[in-house]
Amino acid sequence: MDLQVYLAEKTEIVNKRLLRLLPAVGDYPQSLHKAMHYSLFAGGKRLRPVLVLAAAEAVGGDAEAAINTACAFECIHTYSLIHDDLPAIDNDDLRRGRPTCHKEFGEAMAILAGDALLTVAFGLIASTKGAAPSAVLGAVGELAKAAGSTGMIGGQMIDIESEGQEVSFPVLEYIHIHKTGELIRASVRCGALLGGASETELGPLTRYSEAIGLAFQIADDILDVEGSSEEMGKPTGGDQKKGKATYPAIIGLDASRQRAAELVSMAIEALSAFDAKAEPLREIARYITARKK
Ligand code: GRG
Numbered sequence: 427m428d429l430q431v432y433l434a435e436k437t438e439i440v441n442k443r444l445l446r447l448l449p450a451v452g453d454y455p456q457s458l459h460k461a462m463h464y465s466l467f468a469g470g471k472r473l474r475p476v477l478v479l480a481a482a483e484a485v486g487g488d489a490e491a492a493i494n495t496a497c498a499f500e501c502i503h504t505y506s507l508i509h510d511d512l513p514a515i516d517n518d519d520l521r522r523g524r525p526t527c528h529k530e531f532g533e534a535m536a537i538l539a540g541d542a543l544l545t546v547a548f549g550l551i552a553s554t555k556g557a558a559p560s561a562v563l564g565a566v567g568e569l570a571k572a573a574g575s576t577g578m579i580g581g582q583m584i585d586i587e588s589e590g591q592e593v594s595f596p597v598l599e600y601i602h603i604h605k606t607g608e609l610i611r612a613s614v615r616c617g618a619l620l621g622g623a624s625e626t627e628l629g630p631l632t633r634y635s636e637a638i639g640l641a642f643q644i645a646d647d648i649l650d651v652e653g654s655s656e657e658m659g660k661p662t663g664g665d666q667k668k669g670k671a672t673y674p675a676i677i678g679l680d681a682s683r684q685r686a687a688e689l690v691s692m693a694i695e696a697l698s699a700f701d702a703k704a705e706p707l708r709e710i711a712r713y714i715t716a717r718k719k
Contacts, residue, residue, distance in 0.1 A: 461539035474499040478617035487621020491557035498547035505543035523659030572612035581605030590669035607639030637693035647672040
């Protein structure tokens, strides 16, 4: 299979559905909807929604059952980026190759656009058609936990508290697994649940998602050291300047590359009992360490 073609197809499906489900730019209050659309359609890779769709596909599920939840993950992800870029957190001026939301629209608007994207996400899941109600409820619970204080926000908080500190390896792993890994794990699990996965399928898919979630953040750390600012759409080297806890800073670049490669192998191995329908998930795992942005 050609992953780039697969990603482009799924991205188009997700973008079309986001446009259909979210308030339009011209809907009142226009300024708020403009800011939400600005960040949501800024050219993100759509990794999390694609994972939702690919996991549903891997268990033979119907794409329609998973698509609204796929969109919900992109809304939560975009909200986290908008808030992360704020002056009170990372104070970044560029994201996805253009001015960050607060640079373009002001801080109050960026806070509210993020809040609105977080809130709408749960409404999108509730509007799912074609999945068992128990699976929809399961997806709501998974996303709430993954995005909350014992998930992404918890990881972000420890990340902030660790800035400029000497960080132990277990704390570094806690930050990466929670800040980034939890949302990726939940993307796969929600797609699988909505696709009608059995318990036997959910276990290996969870192991897959945990391995790629951690590999993704390690790859992101490596890209911040050696990636191109142009391809990344933001200045690189920011982690070191901010004294962030990263894999390269704590175990070095070579060991970081090795760990990311091991995790990708573990992820692919976890899917050994799955047939060709899981090929997109296998290709996504390979892409995570090969990507340039
Ligand atoms: C809620 C303030 C707040 C933060 C939550 C996710 C997060 C924690 C902060 C965002 C900043 C960051 C570097 C997070 C790590 C996860 C990560 C690598 C995000 C970038 O994801 P990509 O590469 O981005 O998928 P695109 O732009 O392609 O969607």
